[in-house]
Amino acid sequence: MPAATISRLSIYSRCLAQLEISGIDTISSHELADRTGINPAQMRKDLSYFGQFGKRGVGYKTSELNKNILKILGLDHEWKVAIVGAGNLGSALSGYRGLKEHRFIVSAVFDSDKSKTGRYCGTVRVSSMDEVKDVVAREGIEIAIIAVPAEAAHWVANQLVAAGLKAILNFAPATLIVPEDVKLRNVDLSIELENLSYFLTNKDREATVENA
């Protein structure tokens, strides 16, 4: 299964949630694909990895399909998240409404600058890096976000791994190495911009790029 399938599940789920709000109970697979901008064959293939959804000629029940997808994504309960780095990015993330809406609760913010300890980053008190292990265990934190400068990122990742975290989202423009049982996802903001520079440079070619 391609990793992109998982991101597309999130997109289907957002669309289905919108449909539910609009009071639309059932939707054909073509229409759901259309609304998400993903091609119908791709969508059916994505869903087929997880079982049989929908009925031929009837389509999908929006709330049922969304419930199933949320369960697949592990979103049938909340996740506690720690942010490392109480700078601008950490502050932006701790106040990012989209996280809470999707049941990711920022439960701790850490910073290695001890002058920041005890201050508030959004509604969360900043803890020092010495406290990572204790706070992670006490709060039941399972996901960490690295929002520190590139040169500090590797040290931070090591601390998070040592504290037993198995899932890390890294915003620092640095290549991190983590043990095999830890899932590391890198958000490289310049890659997003490179998609746009590609588009501006190859406007004619773009007509053939699928949404994915």
Next chain:
Amino acid sequence: MPAATISRLSIYSRCLAQLEISGIDTISSHELADRTGINPAQMRKDLSYFGQFGKRGVGYKTSELNKNILKILGLDHEWKVAIVGAGNLGSALSGYRGLKEHRFIVSAVFDSDKSKTGRYCGTVRVSSMDEVKDVVAREGIEIAIIAVPAEAAHWVANQLVAAGLKAILNFAPATLIVPEDVKLRNVDLSIELENLSYFLTNKDREATVENA
């Protein structure tokens, strides 16, 4: 061509740049694939959309392949970027070293809060939203980043489109509608986290997920 190909080109380019720095002149397609965590068949397919690179039995010349990829991505020159929103996220982005490194130059920051006009966000003076059209034209800005709260995002997108911008990166958790000739890319930070919650929920299944 799948849109994910373009993101993978960015990943190949970063890896090739590292190899160049390390003084490695040529690399086999298997080794390049290995270092990027992308499967070799996928990598060859991605590159094949753009021509014939490398020689059978010799591999790729790192600097030549990287130069070609950078050209495909439109990165053989700088791009001027505007950020809308001088809050925490806008400030984080304007100071994000990864952008400048990849030749995206933040040349303007806008905010609708006039009390912020004239202040500095990183090294860039904040302009008011009334000035978008003028500043975009004067500075030669081609890409805009939306870093405002969800409820302001649609209005901001309309202003950017009216100013003639054709490429927008949106960080607001809002579904924006733009004309067909405008490329909109949404960065939904909760989707990144959902990838991690999926992983934590389905650790056994994960073994079969390809890197992509």
